[in-house]
Amino acid sequence: MKKINFMNPDEIIQEIEKKLWTINTKSKLTNFGIVESVTDEIVTVSGLSNVGYYEKVEFDNGSIGFVLDISEDRVLIILLNTIKNINCGTKVFSTGKVLDITISNEIIGRVVDALLQPIDGKPLVHEISSTKHYPIERYAPGITQRGTVNTPLKTGIKAIDILIPIGRGQRELLIGDRGTGKTSIAIDTIINQKKIDMGLKKVICIYCSIGQKKSNLASIVAQLKKFQAMEYTIVVAATASDPVAMQYISPLVACSIGEYFMDKGEDVLIIYDDLIKHAWSYRQISLLIKRPAGREAYPGDIFYLHSRLLERAAKMSDKNGGGSITALPIVETQENDLSAYIPTNIISITDGQIYLEYDLFNLGIRPAINVGLSVSRVGGKAQTKFMKELAGSIRLELSRFRELQSFIQFDNELEKISLQKIERGKRITEILKQSQYDTYSEALELLLVFSITNGLFDNVSIADVIIIEQKLVNFIKTKYPKNLNELLMSNKTNYNTLKSELEKELKDFKATLNTK
Numbered sequence: 001m002k003k004i005n006f007m008n009p010d011e012i013i014q015e016i017e018k019k020l021w022t023i024n025t026k027s028k029l030t031n032f033g034i035v036e037s038v039t040d041e042i043v044t045v046s047g048l049s050n051v052g053y054y055e056k057v058e059f060d061n062g063s064i065g066f067v068l069d070i071s072e073d074r075v076l077i078i079l080l081n082t083i084k085n086i087n088c089g090t091k092v093f094s095t096g097k098v099l100d101i102t103i104s105n106e107i108i109g110r111v112v113d114a115l116l117q118p119i120d121g122k123p124l125v126h127e128i129s130s131t132k133h134y135p136i137e138r139y140a141p142g143i144t145q146r147g148t149v150n151t152p153l154k155t156g157i158k159a160i161d162i163l164i165p166i167g168r169g170q171r172e173l174l175i176g177d178r179g180t181g182k183t184s185i186a187i188d189t190i191i192n193q194k195k196i197d198m199g200l201k202k203v204i205c206i207y208c209s210i211g212q213k214k215s216n217l218a219s220i221v222a223q224l225k226k227f228q229a230m231e232y233t234i235v236v237a238a239t240a241s242d243p244v245a246m247q248y249i250s251p252l253v254a255c256s257i258g259e260y261f262m263d264k265g266e267d268v269l270i271i272y273d274d275l276i277k278h279a280w281s282y283r284q285i286s287l288l289i290k291r292p293a294g295r296e297a298y299p300g301d302i303f304y305l306h307s308r309l310l311e312r313a314a315k316m317s318d319k320n321g322g323g324s325i326t327a328l329p330i331v332e333t334q335e336n337d338l339s340a341y342i343p344t345n346i347i348s349i350t351d352g353q354i355y356l357e358y359d360l361f362n363l364g365i366r367p368a369i370n371v372g373l374s375v376s377r378v379g380g381k382a383q384t385k386f387m388k389e390l391a392g393s394i395r396l397e398l399s400r401f402r403e404l405q406s407f408i409q410f411d412n413e414l415e416k417i418s419l420q421k422i423e424r425g426k427r428i429t430e431i432l433k434q435s436q437y438d439t440y441s442e443a444l445e446l447l448l449v450f451s452i453t454n455g456l457f458d459n460v461s462i463a464d465v466i467i468i469e470q471k472l473v474n475f476i477k478t479k480y481p482k483n484l485n486e487l488l489m490s491n492k493t494n495y496n497t498l499k500s501e502l503e504k505e506l507k508d509f510k511a512t513l514n515t516k
Contacts, residue, residue: 156192156439167382169315176356211277401425
């Protein structure tokens with residue numbers, strides 16, 4: 001029979017003490033609250049202490065939200081996804097982190113929602129080695145961190161590049177009534193970045209769609225794919241069917257994506273389409289959480305919201321990486337009313353505006369830019385030195401034309417010089433017309449400006465101006481496909497050298513007209 005060894009009480013106590021000392025008794029503090037009510041994507045929570053504005057919170061069922069209002073005995077949380085299975089008594093846990101996004105280079109070429117979840121049917125995989133977290137709300141760069149806005153952002157649109165130049169790091173507003181071509185200009189600008197030459201850095205483009213129909217978004221993405229623009233573009237979409245909170249955070253998320261690339265020294269273009277719908281989403285949220293309503297029922301901090309967003313666009317100094325974010329916010333007006341609350345707010349925040357007029361659109365002037373009400377406060381610093389030399393006379397010609405045109409209805413008997421200015425102004429207006437997706441290079445824009453100022457179109461009937469222009473463009477592309485581009489790329493080229501080449505090419509083109 002096997003002998004059994006019994007442990008004495010002292011040995012048992014020693015063994016128990018040994019086991020107790022090896023147990024990890026480290027405490028973990030969990031901050032959670034209890035849901036009191038759920039209404040229209042707004043969750044009221046009690047007991048959630050030590051949380052801050054925009055802090056990310058998580059629910060028992062996996063839903064996420066963020067804190068937007070804090071009072072003495074409750075917290076109001078905005079839901080970012082489903083409200084299913086969230087009832088009174090559901091636990092809410094704080095994360096201690098401001099709502100942020102996880103970002104890497106792999107997001108380029110993708111269509112994602114405001115939580116960076118793919119909506120283009122393909123999986124979104126981040127490279128772990130390069131993945132970074134960026135908060136959706138971030139302080140704008142200080143003035144000492146910024147550099148000078150002196151590099152052009154080429155849109156490929158003649159009227160803008162010649163008369164209303166946009167610089168990298170600028171905030172330029174696209175404003176006008178519905179259906180006047182604001183989004184068309186933005187999409188053309190994105191498409192034109194594929195053609196950027198003259199030694200300029202490539203631009204990463206972000207198109208932020210706020211509250212649009214899914215069909216409109218699908219059409220825009222299809223055009224970007226058609227012109228191979230999705231290779232350097234990111235689409236952040238919060239459609240009309242998405243929760244209002246997603247529409248609210250989508251431009252903030254788009255800006256954070258831009259900051260990720262700007263911090264790496266890249267140049268970024270962000271289109272916010274449009275900030276009126278963004279303001280509507282914030283107004284809806286604010287009224288639901290019972291914040292006091294002000295003018296047009298908007299909350300009092302709507303100006304601060306948009307200024308925080310647009311101030312994050314910047315041109316960083318070389319010491320701070322040299323990257324930039326150029327913001328092109330879009331604002332829709334009602335019956336050309338620029339004095340409405342949101343338009344006046346954003347006009348005062350931005351560095352200029354491109355105003356598209358419905359009456360000009362109906363007259364067949366595309367893009368329907370009202371040159372008199374459009375302005376770029378960066379001015380000629382955002383143009384190349386050659387464009388600056390040539391474009392100044394065009395602005396002067398157009399301003400004289402507008403001034404004289406207002407007198408025609410009162411007095412038909414104008415002196416010869418004034419009539420010549422009016423006729424040239426009409427032809428400049430014709431030349432500045434442009435079809436969508438038909439963007440121009442810097443070289444062709446310079447050639448057209450030179451042709452105008454040297455009288456090529458003075459004796460051409462207005463009906464034939466566009467025909468002659470197209471013949472000129474085709475002639476240059478066929479006979480001199482690289483000459484101007486090579487001169488623009490060379491650091492040794494001066495204005496006189498370029499002028500000589502322009503004169504030669506224009507003379508050769510005139511010879512072809514005379515032989516026909």
